[in-house]
Amino acid sequence: MPVTIGLTYVSIYKLIPDYLITKRYFRFALYTLYTLIISVFAIALSIFFGIAYLSDFEFGEMNTINRSSVFIIICIYLIVIVVSAFKLLKLNLKQSKANATLEAKILEAQLKLKEQELSYLKMQIHPHFLFNTLNTLYGFALKKSQTTPEMILKLSNLLDYLLYQVDKPSVQLSEEINHIKDYISLEQMRFNDTLNVVFNAESCTKNISIAPMLFLPFVENSFKHGKIIDGVLDIAINFECSENTIDFRISNSHEEGNSKQKGIGLVNIKKRLELLYKGKYDLVISETKTRYNVQLKLQLPHG
Numbered sequence: 627m628p629v630t631i632g633l634t635y636v637s638i639y640k641l642i643p644d645y646l647i648t649k650r651y652f653r654f655a656l657y658t659l660y661t662l663i664i665s666v667f668a669i670a671l672s673i674f675f676g677i678a679y680l681s682d683f684e685f686g687e688m689n690t691i692n693r694s695s696v697f698i699i700i701c702i703y704l705i706v707i708v709v710s711a712f713k714l715l716k717l718n719l720k721q722s723k724a725n726a727t728l729e730a731k732i733l734e735a736q737l738k739l740k741e742q743e744l745s746y747l748k749m750q751i752h753p754h755f756l757f758n759t760l761n762t763l764y765g766f767a768l769k770k771s772q773t774t775p776e777m778i779l780k781l782s783n784l785l786d787y788l789l790y791q792v793d794k795p796s797v798q799l800s801e802e803i804n805h806i807k808d809y810i811s812l813e814q815m816r817f818n819d820t821l822n823v824v825f826n827a828e829s830c831t832k833n834i835s836i837a838p839m840l841f842l843p844f845v846e847n848s849f850k851h852g853k854i855i856d857g858v859l860d861i862a863i864n865f866e867c868s869e870n871t872i873d874f875r876i877s878n879s880h881e882e883g884n885s886k887q888k889g890i891g892l893v894n895i896k897k898r899l900e901l902l903y904k905g906k907y908d909l910v911i912s913e914t915k916t917r918y919n920v921q922l923k924l925q926l927p928h929g
Contacts, residue, residue: 628672629665629668629669629672629702630702630705630706632665632668633661633665633702633706634705634706634709634710636661637661637706637709637710637713638709638710638713640657641654641657641658641661642710642713642714642717643717645657646714647717647721665702666699669698669699669702673698760781762777762812762813762815762816763777763778763781763812765816766815766816771815773815776815777812777815780808780811780812781812783805783808784805784808784809784812787801787805787838794838795837796835796836796837796838797835797836797837797838798833798834798835798836799830799834799835799836799865799867799872800830800831800833800834802836802838802839802840802841802842803827803830803865805842806825806841806842806845806863807825809842809845809846809849810823810825810845810863813849817859820854820857820858820859821858821859821861822858822859822860822861823861823862823863824861824862824863824864825863825864826863826864826865827863827864827865827867829865829866829867829868830865830866830867830872831867832867832869834867834872834926836872836924837898837902837903840895840898840899841874841922843892843894843895844874844876844892844895844920844922845863845876847892848861848876848877848878848918848920849861849878851878851880851918852878852879852880852918853878853879853880853881854879855879855881855916858879859878859879860878860879861876861877861878861879862875862876862877862878863875863876864876869926870925870926871923871924871925871926872922872923872924872926873921873922873923874920874921874922874923874924875919875920875921875922876919876920877917877918877919877920878917878918879916879917879918880913880914880916880917880918881915881916882913882914882915882916892911896909899922903924903925906924906925907922907923907924907925908921908922908923909921909922909923910922
């Protein structure tokens with residue numbers, strides 16, 4: 627029994643946790659071999675003194691090691707193996723629980739980082755958008771135009787969307803479309819007869835939820851960097867909605883080689899798409915001699 631206890635103690639409190647679990651396999655094998663040699667010697671010594679005790683220390687009448695002795699040795703090592711297996715299982719369960727806790731903390735940290743990055747990107751979009759719209763309003767105020775109150779009303783709607791709706795995780799697509807229409811109305815007042823906008827969103831009548839400020843930066847980019855050709859800035863906007871997808875297309879008149887259209891708004895929207903719709907969107911940007919084209923396809927969650 628003392629040999630069994632000692633051998634089990636060395637196995638479960640030294641060999642397994644210090645060498646096997648830490649993947650120091652060479653030392654584990656070496657020290658296990660040393661332990662086996664010492665334990666065999668200790669077992670043989672204990673059996674010898676046991677037989678000597680039974681023979682009243684008459685060494686001439688002592689029996690040699692028989693099957694019972696071999697059975698005792700097998701039982702000792704079997705006990706050690708079973709207890710060590712339970713100890714190894716317990717350590718593995720403990721490690722798995724620790725790994726699961728660590729993984730949960732890592733995922734939580736990644737989620738917080740994504741939320742912070744999204745907030746940072748929104749902070750960049752807001753001033754960029756407001757700068758353009760306030761410039762338009764400033765121009766009309768200088769002219770003392772009668773349409774200025776209407777512009778202020780539409781701008782207030784856009785500000786309400788920016789300040790109160792954009793922080794929500796999702797909004798109705800119809801809300802985004804309505805604010806795009808308000809933005810177009812503001813730009814039409816500024817451009818007058820030099821603007822031609824074709825807008826279509828008739829198929830998007832269902833209740834579809836999207837991330838806020840997802841399409842508006844593309845529209846803003848077209849007005850900001852579009853080129854007036856033959857006296858007209860031409861912009862075409864089209865929404866095609868189905869049960870599971872949104873197909874958004876926008877194109878504007880453009881001069882080939884005009885790289886200014888790739889501004890901060892477009893860079894930010896690409897980052898937001900990667901964070902919010904990774905693997906569920908397809909963004910294609912192309913240009914010809916006279917047109918700059920953007921197509922964004924979104925896959926919507928089922929149900």
